[in-house]
Amino acid sequence: MLRKAPVVALVAGLTVIASLAVPAHAGQTTFTPGAAGLGDPYFPLAGNGGYDVGHYDLKLRFDPAGHRLTARTTITATATQNLSHFDLDFSGPAISRVEVNGARAGYRREGQELVVTPARGLPAGSRFTVAVSYAGRPKAVKDDVGHQGWIDTRDGAFVASQPDGARSWFPANDSPADKATFSIQVTAPDDLAVLANGERAADGVTAPGDGYATTRWEMTHPMAPYLAMVAIGRFTVSEGTVAGMPNITAFDPSLAGKAKDLHDMTAKAVQWEAGLFGPYPFSSTGGIADGYGNETALETQGRPVYSGGPTDDLEIVHELAHQWFGDSVGVRNWRDIWLNEGFATYAEWLYQEQHGGPSARQIFDRYSARSGGFWKLRTGDPGRRGMFDENAVYVRGAMTLHALREKVGDPVFFRLIRTWTQEHRYGLVTTADFVGLAERLSGRDLGAFFDAWLYRTGKPQA
Ligand SMILES: [Zn+2]
Known part of the structure; x- marks a missing residue:
């Protein structure tokens, strides 16, 4: 049998453990602290316990002088336990004020944690808002897995936060397991363009005439914090449509040589992928160079x-x-990142196969001949430092999918892909979910197959 992820059960149990730890008193409600992390095996402090975020409202003002941000992030969340205090993940600039439900709240910073103590406890099931005001120059999170979050450019900034860099620019429940909708409003000098996730709101651009303009973007589908993004700077922007939705792309003019086809290629790729993977999951697309x-x-x-x-x-x-794979169908824990990268890499192989390039089988065979270190890490549990390992996670993730395709046959495999994106649309998954679906659709026991491909080192023999 395939190993199941024990941490999922642990996460679900955290609330119970916390509330059992404190004796309940008759006639009075007991409030306890939310956990500092959600139990991700690679990022134990990522995310927080005791609440579930519904919406992030980010209001940022960007001043190019000193690359300074003046910001207020308001989070709407629901308490999942009686909360005495709770954490946010935040490594951003200095905080001037924290409010819960409009009233000043206590706070302290402990490493990447921002511990918020509301004036009164928050009852389980209640909706609350927490607003954090802060200002200064954001810095990317630099750690053993890379450089993530807010990245300065010559003329502005952009954001790329995987896996845990969201906390560099806004306070968040920074786990892939807590998706929420987002409003991102940016005030910046009016000679700079501002892009973000989703679509510009109808009244999205206002310019009061002080040399600054305000742009608001809305992501109305659930999004993990690491996928939130802004890009501020001088851009060549193209707006068109593909599959009946906006296609908005932008490139820094200095990258024109490499980005001139970005707009058309985005449209072409989205159309081809929708034909293979099922309907595109969001209401606009695009890209930013x-x-x-x-x-x-x-x-x-x-x-x-x-x-x-x-x-x-x-x-x-x-x-x-x-x-489709990663954003709409999201991983609950980073250990399962092969589900994101394996599919995205296999999409490249399928694209080549269907556009006059080598077949997926030929690409598979090329890698199959590799030896030694190529097979060193476990694809389904590569370790924190191995989570972006090209060989173990990307290529062998794609090889796992190709081997599965050959085992179950094309009709079942391509039905599996579409069923996966449809059944888990906007949801959270684990590897066990994928194995379960593959077994259900193929009618076969695939435990030994996935065990060999995902949880063993060395080249699978079968
Ligand atoms: Zn990728």
Whole structure:
């Protein structure tokens, strides 16, 4: 049998454990602290216990002088236990004020945790707001997995927060397991463009004539905090439509050479992927090429960011495939990141197969011949430092899917993909969910197959 993720049960149990730890007194309600983390095996402090976020309202003012942000983030959440105090994840600039339900609240910062103590306890099931005001120059989170979050550019900034950089620019329940809707409003000099996730609100741009303009973007589908994004700077913006929805792309003019096809390629990739994976999950698409130097890309929801510009068409195919795999169907724990990267990489193989390139089988065979370190980490549990390992997570994730395709046959495999994106649309998944669906649709016991591909080192023999 495939190993099941024990941490999921632990997460579900946290609330129970916390409330059992304190004796209840007859006739009086007991309030206890929310947990400082959600139990992610790789990022134990990511996310927080005791509440569930419904909506983030971000209001930012960006001043290019000193790259300074003046911000107020208001979170609407529901308490899932009687809360005496609770944490947010926040590593951003200095805080001037925290309010809960409109009243001043106590707070203290402990590492990446912002501990908020409301004037009165928050009863389980109640909706509350917490508003945090802060100002200063945000800094990217730099740790053993990379450089994430708010990234300064020459003329502004952009954001790429995977896995836990959201806390660099707004207080968050920074776990992939707590999705919420977002409003992102940015006031910036009116000669700069501002882009973010989703669509510009109908009254989204106002310019009072002081040299600044305010732009508001709305992401109306659930989004994990690490997928939230803004891009501020001088951009060449293209607006069109694909599949009946807006396609909004932008590139820094200095990246014109690499980004001139971004708009058309985005439309082409989205259309091709919708034919294969099922309906596109969000109400607009696009892409942003910004930054310079370090080349990377992130599947920020509805509008991926290509730092340094897209390297090629396949990178655009990859980031847009994540809109289905990773953004809409999201992982509950980072350990299962192969579900995101394996699918996005396999999308590149399928794209080549259907566009005059090598077949997926040929690409699979090429990697199959690899030896040694290629097979060193476990695809389904690569470790925190291995979570972005190209070989273990991306390529062997795609190989797992290709091996599955050959095992169950094309009709079942492609039905599996569409059923997966449909049944878990906007939801959270684990590897066990995928194995379960593959077994249900194929009518076969695939435990040994997935165990060999995901949880063992070395080349699978079967
Ligand atoms: Zn990816």
